[in-house]
Amino acid sequence: MCHMKLITVLLAEDHTLMREGLRALLANEGDIDVVGEAETGRQAVHLTQMLSPDVVVMDISMPLLNGLEAARQIHRTVPSARVLILSAHSGQAYVEQAVALGAVGYVTKQTTAGSLCSAIRVVHRGGTVLNPGPSERHDDCLEKPPDEAKPSIRIMTELASRDVEVLQLVAESMCNKQIAAELGLSAKTVEKHRDHLMRQLNIHDTASLTRCAVAAGIIEVNILA
Numbered sequence: 001m002c003h004m005k006l007i008t009v010l011l012a013e014d015h016t017l018m019r020e021g022l023r024a025l026l027a028n029e030g031d032i033d034v035v036g037e038a039e040t041g042r043q044a045v046h047l048t049q050m051l052s053p054d055v056v057v058m059d060i061s062m063p064l065l066n067g068l069e070a071a072r073q074i075h076r077t078v079p080s081a082r083v084l085i086l087s088a089h090s091g092q093a094y095v096e097q098a099v100a101l102g103a104v105g106y107v108t109k110q111t112t113a114g115s116l117c118s119a120i121r122v123v124h125r126g127g128t129v130l131n132p133g134p135s136e137r138h139d140d141c142l143e144k145p146p147d148e149a150k151p152s153i154r155i156m157t158e159l160a161s162r163d164v165e166v167l168q169l170v171a172e173s174m175c176n177k178q179i180a181a182e183l184g185l186s187a188k189t190v191e192k193h194r195d196h197l198m199r200q201l202n203i204h205d206t207a208s209l210t211r212c213a214v215a216a217g218i219i220e221v222n223i224l225a
Helices: 016-027 042-053 067-077 091-101 115-123 161-171 176-183 187-201 205-214
Strands: 008-010 033-040 053-060 080-087 105-108 129-133
Touching: 008 016, 008 042, 008 115, 016 033, 016 115, 033 042, 042 053, 042 067, 053 067, 053 115, 067 080, 067 091, 067 161, 080 115, 091 105, 105 115, 115 129, 161 176, 161 187, 161 205, 176 187, 187 205
Parallel strands: 008 033, 008 053, 053 080, 080 105, 105 129
Antiparallel strands: none
């Protein structure tokens, strides 16, 4: 008897209810096997390196390391894993940035269960699925930082991975010592990254860095609450 090879999937989503719903949904598909779950982008990278899943279904806005930077690190370290972004953001700029950072698929959380399963199968076969939704949504209308900060949804493609990591943790209100512990760096090195970020983005204070991270989709507004 010939057994069909299952598509192994890692779910990366920080909202527990959403993640459990996705797992239950995919459990009904005879050809898909959820082999792991991640609550942060950093955990998603680690588990992908450990488990080598066929497909990583990745949210964008996650704590500690956002999904787009996680996609970039997965593409670099486990190129066989196909990253499918599943996000509330529907703007075309998010799709373009995701593809630039290594994702091969992008669907919104407004998609149907059948469409998500279909997208997983398509990217597993080597195809690409880019379905950002029918229109720009309110996500792209968040308050933007001042003009001199030159905010851009595409900002992540302009920054090195380490700078993106530091930017997110600064925006999540971590001090240099906490960031150093999280990233395994010295506090002095973290300070150098902060200075480099401010020069590169033409930003002069932490509050503006945070607004820039929100505008770029690196963190969600409710994380700041």
